[in-house]
Amino acid sequence: MTKQRGTRRGFLLILAVATLIALAASIRFGAIDFSIADITHALTSLIPGHPEPTLNQRIFLELRLPRAVLCLFVGASLGVGGTLMQALFRNPIVEPGLVGTSSGAAFGSALFFVLGGVLHIAASVWTLPIAACIGGVVSTYLVFLLAKSREDGRASIVMLLLTGLAVNALFMSAIGFLSYIARDPQARSITFWSLGTLSGANWKSVSIVSITTTVGSILALRYAKQLNALMIGEEEATYLGVNVNRLKWIILSINVVIVAVATAFTGVISFVGLIVPHILRMMRGADNRFLIVGSALLGATLLSLADLIARLALRPAELPIGIVTSAVGVPIFLSLLRRRQYVF
Amino acid sequence: MLQASNVTFRIGNKALISDVSLTFPPGQLHLIIGPNGAGKSTLIKVLARLLRPQRGKIEYESVDVEAASEADLARRRAVLSQAVEVAFPFTVREVVMMGRYPHFGGRPGPADENIVDDLMAFFDVTEFRDRDYQTLSGGERQRVNFARVLAQLWRLTPGSLALNGSSSNPLCRFLFLDEPLTFLDIRHQIDFMKKVRSFTDAPDVVTVGVVHDLNLATRFADQIVLLDGGQVIAVGSATDVLTLENIRKVFHVEPTFVSVQSGMHLVFD
Numbered sequence: 001m002t003k004q005r006g007t008r009r010g011f012l013l014i015l016a017v018a019t020l021i022a023l024a025a026s027i028r029f030g031a032i033d034f035s036i037a038d039i040t041h042a043l044t045s046l047i048p049g050h051p052e053p054t055l056n057q058r059i060f061l062e063l064r065l066p067r068a069v070l071c072l073f074v075g076a077s078l079g080v081g082g083t084l085m086q087a088l089f090r091n092p093i094v095e096p097g098l099v100g101t102s103s104g105a106a107f108g109s110a111l112f113f114v115l116g117g118v119l120h121i122a123a124s125v126w127t128l129p130i131a132a133c134i135g136g137v138v139s140t141y142l143v144f145l146l147a148k149s150r151e152d153g154r155a156s157i158v159m160l161l162l163t164g165l166a167v168n169a170l171f172m173s174a175i176g177f178l179s180y181i182a183r184d185p186q187a188r189s190i191t192f193w194s195l196g197t198l199s200g201a202n203w204k205s206v207s208i209v210s211i212t213t214t215v216g217s218i219l220a221l222r223y224a225k226q227l228n229a230l231m232i233g234e235e236e237a238t239y240l241g242v243n244v245n246r247l248k249w250i251i252l253s254i255n256v257v258i259v260a261v262a263t264a265f266t267g268v269i270s271f272v273g274l275i276v277p278h279i280l281r282m283m284r285g286a287d288n289r290f291l292i293v294g295s296a297l298l299g300a301t302l303l304s305l306a307d308l309i310a311r312l313a314l315r316p317a318e319l320p321i322g323i324v325t326s327a328v329g330v331p332i333f334l335s336l337l338r339r340r341q342y343v344f
Numbered sequence: 345m346l347q348a349s350n351v352t353f354r355i356g357n358k359a360l361i362s363d364v365s366l367t368f369p370p371g372q373l374h375l376i377i378g379p380n381g382a383g384k385s386t387l388i389k390v391l392a393r394l395l396r397p398q399r400g401k402i403e404y405e406s407v408d409v410e411a412a413s414e415a416d417l418a419r420r421r422a423v424l425s426q427a428v429e430v431a432f433p434f435t436v437r438e439v440v441m442m443g444r445y446p447h448f449g450g451r452p453g454p455a456d457e458n459i460v461d462d463l464m465a466f467f468d469v470t471e472f473r474d475r476d477y478q479t480l481s482g483g484e485r486q487r488v489n490f491a492r493v494l495a496q497l498w499r500l501t502p503g504s505l506a507l508n509g510s511s512s513n514p515l516c517r518f519l520f521l522d523e524p525l526t527f528l529d530i531r532h533q534i535d536f537m538k539k540v541r542s543f544t545d546a547p548d549v550v551t552v553g554v555v556h557d558l559n560l561a562t563r564f565a566d567q568i569v570l571l572d573g574g575q576v577i578a579v580g581s582a583t584d585v586l587t588l589e590n591i592r593k594v595f596h597v598e599p600t601f602v603s604v605q606s607g608m609h610l611v612f613d
Contacts, residue, residue, distance in 0.1 A: 090431035229442055231431045238394055240496070241418025241446040286432030 008290045011283065015297040019072065022304035026068040027060075029308060031316045034060050067201035070209060071307045072300040074198070074266050077213040077258040079299020082273025083280075083291045084220055084255040087227045088248060091157050092278055093336050096259040097270035099164045100139035103171035105260035106193045106268050108135020110178045129208055129261040135171075136260030140252070143167045195320035196269035198307050205265040216258035217296050223247060224289035231286065269322050271329020272299055272306075278332065345369055346391065346518060346550045351400035353390050360386040361397070362574045368567070370516050373544045374552045375561045377585075378571035379595055384554040385522055387571065391552060392423045392520045405516055418446035421518040422496040426526050428489050430477045436488050437473040440464055443495030459498045463491040466539075482527040490536065493519070494543060519543065521553030525560070533557070537564045558610050562586060570594060582608065 028034055034042075034056075042057035042065075044050045053061060081096045088094075096102050112131035147163040149156060175193045192200070226247050229237040234244050259273075280294040303321070306328070310319040346368040353361040360383045368374045376384045389395045391402060393409045402409050409417065422443070430439060440463060444456040452460075464470045467487045472480060477488060497517045521540065525533045541564055544551040555561050561568055562582040570578040570585050572594045578585045591599045591610075598613045 092432070225445055228434075228438075229445055231434065232428050232439065232442065233425075235394060236423075236425065236428055238414065239392065239418065239421070239423045240442060241415040243414050281433060285438070286434050287438060 008284050008287070012290070012293055012297065015294060015301065019297050019301045019304075022301045022308075023068055023072060026071060026304045026308055027064055030064060030311045031318070032056075032059070034064065062202070066203050066206050067198050067307070068304065070201040070206045070265065071198050071304050073206070073209045073213045074262040074269065075272060075299040075301070075303025076217065076296035077209065077262040077299070078269060078272040078303065079276040079295035079297075080213070080217050080220060080292055081255045081259040082275075082299075083277040083288070083295040084227075084251050085273065086277050087230065087288055087291075088251050088255075089157070089160070090231060092281070093157065093274070093333065094160065095271065095273035096255065097268060097273065098168075099160060100143040100167040100171070101136045101256055101259050102263050102268040102270070103168045103175070104139020104142075105132040105136035105256075105263035107139070107171040107175050107178075108132045108260070109264040110175045110182070110193055111135070114178045114182045125204060125208060128264050129212070132260040132264030133257055136256045136263070139167055139171055140256055192320075193267045195322035196267040196325070197310075197318070197320045197322075198266055199318060200265065209262055209265060212258050212261040213296075216254045217292060220251070220254050221289065221292050223250060224287075224292055227251070227288040231288075267320075267322070269303070269325055271325045271333065272303055274336075275329050275332050276302060278336065345403075345405050345516065346552065347403040347406070348391060349400050349403070351390060351397045351402065353386060353395055353397045360574050361390060363400070364574075364576055365400075366569060366576065366579065368550050368552055370550045371544065371547045372551070372566035373541060373564055374550075374567045374569065375565040376552065376554045376569045376571055377556075377558060377561050378577075382571040382594075383574040384571055386574075388423070388520050388522045388552065388554055392421060392518070393417060394423070404518060415446060418496065420497070420515055421520070422493040423520040423522060424490055424493045424524045426523045427482065428485065433476040433478060435474050436469055436477055436480070437464065439477050439488055440469075440492045440495055443492035443498075446496060459495050460491075463495050463498065466494075467491040483529060483532050486524060486528060486536075487532075490524070490539070497549075516548045516550055517546075519549060519551040519553075521551070521555075523554045523556065525555060525557070533560065540564070558586060558591075562608055562610070563606060586610065 027039065028036070038057055038060065041051075042053050042060045045053040045057060046061070078096065081101070082094075085094045085096060085099065086092050109128055109132040112128050116127075143160065143163050146167070147156070147159040149159070172194055179193070226237070226242045229240045229242050230244065230247065237244055237247075263269075276295045276299045277291055280291055280298060284290060284294070303325070306324040307321050309324050310321045313319055313324075348364055348366045351361055351364045352359055364387065376387060378384050386395065390397050393402060393412070396410065404412075404421075437460065440460050441452060441456070443463075444452055444460060448456055461470075464473060467490055469484065469487050469491060472484065472488070477485065480488065497519060499517070519540075525536060528536060537560060540551060540553070543549060565582060567580065568578075568582055568585040569576060570590060577594055578587075578590055586599075586608075588599060588601075591597065600611045600613070602609045602611055
C-alpha cells in the first residue's frame with residue numbers, strides 16, 4: 001500500500017463528483033431520453049408561478065427523478081451495509097444478500113403486501129419498512145444461530161455462507177408462494193423480489209429510504225473507530241476500550257435497518273455490498289471511516305450505472321437490476337473466494 | 345499497585361485459577377512462569393479484566409476493577425498478546441495509532457501523532473510506516489504491536505490522569521504481556537525485555553508478564569510467580585523461586601545451576 005492518508009479526502013471528493021455525474025446520466029437517459037431543456041423546465045415548474053409541466057415533464061418528475069434518487073440511496077445503503085457486515089465478521093466475502101438479510105427483508109415486505117390486502121391492515125407509511133426490518137432481523141438471526149459452531153460458539157465463514165444459501169432458498173421459496181397467491185400487483189411479481197428493480201420508485205419510497213440510509217450511515221460513522229479496533233481482534237478491541245458485544249449489536253442493527261428498508265422498495269439486489277468495500281480497500285486501504293463514506297458514494301454511483309444499463313440494454317424494455325449487479329459481482333466474489341488467505 | 349485477592353476463575357467445573365492472591369507493586373517487572381496449562385495466560389487475562397473471576401477481586405490501586413468501564417480501563421491498562429492478526433489491509437502507522445484510540449474522540453490530535461511517530465522510531469518500524477501490516481513478518485508485526493501497546497499507555501505530562509483531579513499522584517499504568525516473545529528470535533527477545541524493563545522503571549508502571557524462558561525470567565524479573573495447576577507455588581525473587589526442588593516438582597526436569605557473569609544460569613538435562 002502506498003501513502004494513503006492524505007489522498008483519501010481527495011479520493012472521496014472524486015467519488016462525490018462521480019456520483020453526481022452518474023445521477024445526471026441516470027435522470028437523462030432511459031426508455032425516453034430527456035433533453036436538458038426538458039429537465040430544467042420540469043424542475044423550474046416546481047417553483048410557484050412557473051408554467052405547468054407538460055406530460056413529458058410530468059413523467060420526468062413522477063417517474064424518472066424519484067427513480068434516480070432512490071437508486072442513489074439504495075446503492076448507498078447496500079454499500080454501507082456491505083462495509084459494516086465485512087467489518088463485523090472481519091471477512092471480505094460477507095454481504096447482506098449472502099447472509100439472509102435481503103431475502104428475509106423481501107419476505108417481510110411481500111408478506112405485508114399479501115396480508116395487507118387480505119386483512120385490510122390500516123397501514124402507515126412506516127408499516128412496510130417495519131415489516132421488512134422484522135423479516136431482515138429474523139433471517140439474519142436465523143443464519144447466525146444455525147451457522148454457530150456447537151463447540152466454541154463461533155460462526156465459521158464456510159458455515160455462514162452455506163447456512164445463508166439455505167436460508168436464502170427458504171425465504172425465496174416462501175416469497176414464491178406469496179407471489180403465487182398474491183393479489184397485489186407488486187407482490188405478484190416474483191421477479192421484483194428475487195432480482196430487484198427500481199421501477200416501482202416514487203417520492204414516498206425515496207423519502208423513507210433516504211431517512212434510514214442517512215441516519216444509519218451517520219450513526220455507523222460514529223462507530224468507525226471502534227470498528228477499526230475490532231479489525232485487530234475481539235480481545236484486542238476490548239483492551240482498547242471497546243465494548244465488543246454492544247458494538248456488534250449496534251452495527252448489526254444499523255445494517256439490518258438500512259438494508260431491509262431499501263430491500264422493501266426494490267427487492268433483493270445482490271453483490272453491490274460485496275464489491276463496493278472491496279474496490280475501496282484496494283484503492284485506499286481499510287480505515288472504516290473512509291470505507292463508510294466511500295461505500296455510500298461508490299454504492300450510489302455503481303447502482304446508478306447498473307440501473308442505467310438495466311434501462312438501456314434492451315430499450316425500451318427493462319432488465320431487472322439484480323441481473324446486472326450479479327453479472328458484475330459474481331466474478332469478483334469468485335475471485336475473492338479463491339484467495340485462500342481470506343477464508344478462515 | 346495491582347492486587348489480586350483470593351481469585352478463582354472457572355470454566356464449567358474446571359478451575360483454571362484457584363484462590364490466587366498476589367500483590368504487584370509499581371516500578372517492578374513481575375514475570376509469571378509455569379508449565380503448559382498452569383493458568384498463566386488465564387491469570388493475565390483475569391488481571392487485565394478480559395475475564396471476570398467467579399470469586400475474589402482484582403484491585404487497581406485499591407479500586408475494584410469489576411465496575412470500571414472499558415473506556416476508562418483502556419486509558420491505563422494495555423495488553424501485548426502473543427500474535428495479532430489484522431483482518432484488512434491497515435498500514436503499520438494506522439495499527440500503532442489504534443493504541444491512541446482510547447485517548448481521543450474523533451480524530452487524533454498532534455500529541456497523538458507525535459507519540460505514534462516517536463514509538464515507531466523507538467521500535468525501529470518507521471521504515472514500514474505505510475506498509476500493509478499483513479505483509480510483515482511475525483517479528484516485525486510484534487514490534488508494531490509493542491509500539492501500539494506502549495502508545496496506549498504513553499503519557500505526555502505526568503499526573504494528567506490524576507484521580508478526580510484531587511490527588512497529585514498520577515494513577516498507575518498497567519502493562520500486561522501475554523507470552524509476547526513466542527515468535528521472536530533471541531536477539532529480539534532480549535531487545536524486547538530490555539525495552540519492557542526500561543518502561544517499567546517509571547515509578548507508576550506495573551508490568552506483569554508471562555514468559556517461557558526461565559533464564560530470561562531470571563535475568564529481567566524483580567518478582568517471579570511460579571504457577572502450577574492454577575495455584576501459586578512460589579513467589580519472590582529468582583533465587584527464592586527457582587530452586588532445585590521447585591523446578592523438579594513443577595517442570596519435571598533436572599536443572600543444573602551455572603554461575604555466570606550476570607548471575608545465575610539454568611541448564612537442563
